[in-house]
Amino acid sequence: MRAVRIHNTLGGKIEQLAPLSPPRVSMFVCGITPYKPSHIGHGRAAVVYDVVAKLLRRVGYHVFYLQNVTDIDDKVLKIATEEGRDWNAISEGNFQSYLQSMRRLHVDSVNFYARCTDYVNEILEQIETLIAKGHAYASDGDVYYDVGSFPAFGALSGQRMEMLEPGVRIEVNPRKRAPEDFALWKGEKLGPRWKSPWGDGRPGWHIEDTAIAVNVLGSRYDIHGGGMELKFPHHEAEIAQAEGATGKSPLASIWMHHNMLNMRGEKMSKSLGNVVGLDETLRQFRPEVVRYFLLSAHYRSPLDYLGPESLEEAGRALETLRVGYDRLISQIEENLAKTFPREVPLPGGGRAYFQDFREWIDRAPLLYPADPQHRSGDRVEDEMMNALLDDFNVREATARLFSFNSELHATLEAQGRSLQEEDLVALLRPYDLASTVLGYFSPARSRDSAASLSAAVELALECRAQAKQRKDYAEADRIRKQLSEAGIEVEDSAHGPKWRLKT
RNA sequence: GCCGAGGUGGCAGAACGGCUAAUGCGGCAGACUGCAGAUCUGCUUUCCGGGGGUUCAACUCCCUCCCUCGGCUCCA
Numbered sequence: 001m002r003a004v005r006i007h008n009t010l011g012g013k014i015e016q017l018a019p020l021s022p023p024r025v026s027m028f029v030c031g032i033t034p035y036k037p038s039h040i041g042h043g044r045a046a047v048v049y050d051v052v053a054k055l056l057r058r059v060g061y062h063v064f065y066l067q068n069v070t071d072i073d074d075k076v077l078k079i080a081t082e083e084g085r086d087w088n089a090i091s092e093g094n095f096q097s098y099l100q101s102m103r104r105l106h107v108d109s110v111n112f113y114a115r116c117t118d119y120v121n122e123i124l125e126q127i128e129t130l131i132a133k134g135h136a137y138a139s140d141g142d143v144y145y146d147v148g149s150f151p152a153f154g155a156l157s158g159q160r161m162e163m164l165e166p167g168v169r170i171e172v173n174p175r176k177r178a179p180e181d182f183a184l185w186k187g188e189k190l191g192p193r194w195k196s197p198w199g200d201g202r203p204g205w206h207i208e209d210t211a212i213a214v215n216v217l218g219s220r221y222d223i224h225g226g227g228m229e230l231k232f233p234h235h236e237a238e239i240a241q242a243e244g245a246t247g248k249s250p251l252a253s254i255w256m257h258h259n260m261l262n263m264r265g266e267k268m269s270k271s272l273g274n275v276v277g278l279d280e281t282l283r284q285f286r287p288e289v290v291r292y293f294l295l296s297a298h299y300r301s302p303l304d305y306l307g308p309e310s311l312e313e314a315g316r317a318l319e320t321l322r323v324g325y326d327r328l329i330s331q332i333e334e335n336l337a338k339t340f341p342r343e344v345p346l347p348g349g350g351r352a353y354f355q356d357f358r359e360w361i362d363r364a365p366l367l368y369p370a371d372p373q374h375r376s377g378d379r380v381e382d383e384m385m386n387a388l389l390d391d392f393n394v395r396e397a398t399a400r401l402f403s404f405n406s407e408l409h410a411t412l413e414a415q416g417r418s419l420q421e422e423d424l425v426a427l428l429r430p431y432d433l434a435s436t437v438l439g440y441f442s443p444a445r446s447r448d449s450a451a452s453l454s455a456a457v458e459l460a461l462e463c464r465a466q467a468k469q470r471k472d473y474a475e476a477d478r479i480r481k482q483l484s485e486a487g488i489e490v491e492d493s494a495h496g497p498k499w500r501l502k503t
Numbered sequence: 504g505c506c507g508a509g510g511u512g513g514c515a516g517a518a519c520g521g522c523u524a525a526u527g528c529g530g531c532a533g534a535c536u537g538c539a540g541a542u543c544u545g546c547u548u549u550c551c552g553g554g555g556g557u558u559c560a561a562c563u564c565c566c567u568c569c570c571u572c573g574g575c576u577c578c579a
Contacts, residue, residue, distance in 0.1 A: 009507090012507095074577070074578070074579055075579090076579095077579045078579055080579085081579060082579095087579095142578085147576095154506090157506065157507070157574080157575090158506050158507065159505080159506055159507090159574090159575070160505085160506085173577090173578070175578095179576085180576070181576090182576060182577060183576095183577055183578070186577080186578065186579095188579090190579075191579065204577070204578095205576090205577060206576095206577090227573090228507070228508065228572095228573060228574080229573050229574060230574090231506090231507070231573090231574070232506075232507085232574055232575065232576085233574085233575080233576045233577090234576090236576095237576085257507090257508085259508065259509080259572085259573085260508090260572065260573060262571090262572065262573095265571065265572075266571095266572085267572070267573075296515070296516070296527090297515085297516065297517095298516085298517080300508075300509090301508080301509065301516085302508075302509060302571085302572060302573085304515085306514085306515090309514095310515080312528095313514085313515070313527085313528050313529085314515095314527095314528090316527090316528060316529090317515095317526095317527050317528060320527080320528095320541095323541060323542085324542095327541090327542095387517095393517075393518090395516060395517050395525095395526080395527095396517055396518075396525085396526085398517095398526075398527080399516090399517065399518095399525055399526035399527075400525095400526085401526090402526055402527065403525085403526070406542090406543090409541090409542055409543075410542090410543080413542085413543090468537080471537080473537055473538070476537090476538090477537095477538070477539080480539080480540090484540095489540070489541085490539095490540080491539085491540050491541050491542095492536070492538095492539085492540080492541090493536095493540095493541080493542090494535090498541085500541095
């Protein structure tokens with residue numbers, strides 16, 4: 001298995017992933033609090049960890065990817081009060097809309113979304129354990145974590161508790177023993193309540209993550225992901241809770257933190273009125289374009305959203321790749337559609353059988369042995385993999401793909417028709433990697449342009465060819481323009497007209 | 504104030520202690536085309552926040568300052 005290098009916030013260095021029980025990799029990512037509709041910043045987080053999970057699977061790991069949903073929270077309740085709505089309807093509605101956006105974005109790597117409210121029993125158990133072990137105390141219906149009992153608190157974020165005092169407004173809470181203690185359980189008189197040994201109430205902010213993670217993944221797991229803004233106090237609290245309760249350390253071997261999506265240099269926030277909705281964005285731009293944009297900066301760097309022009313630029317860049325990819329597929333169809341092998345030996349033994357060409361072309365990149373020494377496509381795929389395996393350097397991998405894309409045109413121009421099966425499959429590999437791991441292309445779109453659409457366009461092109469033959473260019477241009485307005489781009493070439501769907 | 508992340512050409516954004524500092528977008532010119540598009544070629548003249556230092560050599564390592572972003576704890 002190839003080595004995966006990841007930046008670990010715990011220690012601040014890039015290190016090699018060493019799973020607790022290979023080939024399994026357990027991964028927990030802090031999910032959303034669905035108190036309002038998601039914005040494109042949430043999309044960034046989702047796409048970043050989607051790439052992480054898909055890349056790990058691509059190199060052979062069996063990834064279990066868990067995400068929590070904080071469906072009960074102060075913010076949810078605040079909105080519920082303000083709008084006079086049921087808190088559950090708010091969080092469930094926003095969560096369902098988030099899931100729909102995820103489907104559109106092809107974020108399909110998450111194995112399990114766990115709702116906080118489905119884990120209240122586990123939360124209560126963990127709190128009781130923490131009290132029993134002297135890490136927490138009950139106080140007038142609430143339960144607080146005793147931060148002083150956990151000396152490592154602050155290690156992840158480099159915060160020293162003594163230094164937090166200056167500049168911080170400390171709100172007086174007589175139920176706490178120390179100001180840095182945080183709530184595990186909140187006694188409630190109003191709003192949703194669950195029974196507990198300390199009276200009715202609801203979970204505190206941090207506890208659901210560890211109750212869920214420890215119950216689903218175990219007391220230790222491989223990767224924890226989340227936004228930088230959660231480093232302190234949220235992730236510190238997670239470490240204190242889980243390690244305090246289980247006695248096992250470290251909770252996660254690798255802590256990944258992605259950087260924020262800014263809005264023209266400012267934080268994207270509701271009060272500034274600069275939130276760009278994810279759902280709305282996906283209505284205006286193709287999902288692959290949104291993914292390309294969200295991946296256009298390294299995950300640990302801030303990404304600036306300048307407005308729709310950012311997505312338009314992403315669309316133009318992607319179009320350049322798509323033209324090459326489509327051209328390659330056409331060439332493969334031309335060379336192999338009739339003669340593609342109906343059975344192919346599998347790398348691990350056995351054989352794969354194909355009756356359909358499209359099925360073959362989809363699977364081919366993973367069925368044929370790669371030869372990076374001799375074939376440019378294989379070499380480029382290898383270089384892209386190396387970049388991705390080095391702390392997920394998507395941008396570097398993409399740069400390789402662009403260079404390859406340029407060369408491809410010359411290759412096809414010179415030797416297109418004479419290229420054999422293995423060579424064509426090799427040329428396909430860089431695009432396949434970009435498609436399956438990065439999500440730059442939607443296979444359905446590039447190939448399954450329904451036969452009926454194809455027939456209709458061919459007919460229109462035939463009319464246009466006749467018009468051109470009698471030098472009626474006005475008519476020829478009219479046909480091309482109308483097709484263009486319908487999203488079908490026609491291009492004349494030495495081998496006759498070609499057409500494609502616009503991005 | 505403290506902790507953390509970032510400051511690279513018109514814009515976006517990579518890399519490495521040492522080859523002309525990638526790649527994309529945009530702009531200009533040329534080839535191809537009936538025109539367009541796509542593609543190709545060339546150009547877009549000395550881009551690495553400021554200042555010190557280490558080194559034969561720094562965007563890359565160290566120090567310091569400046570700027571931007573996030574965080575510095577819940578309690579409807």
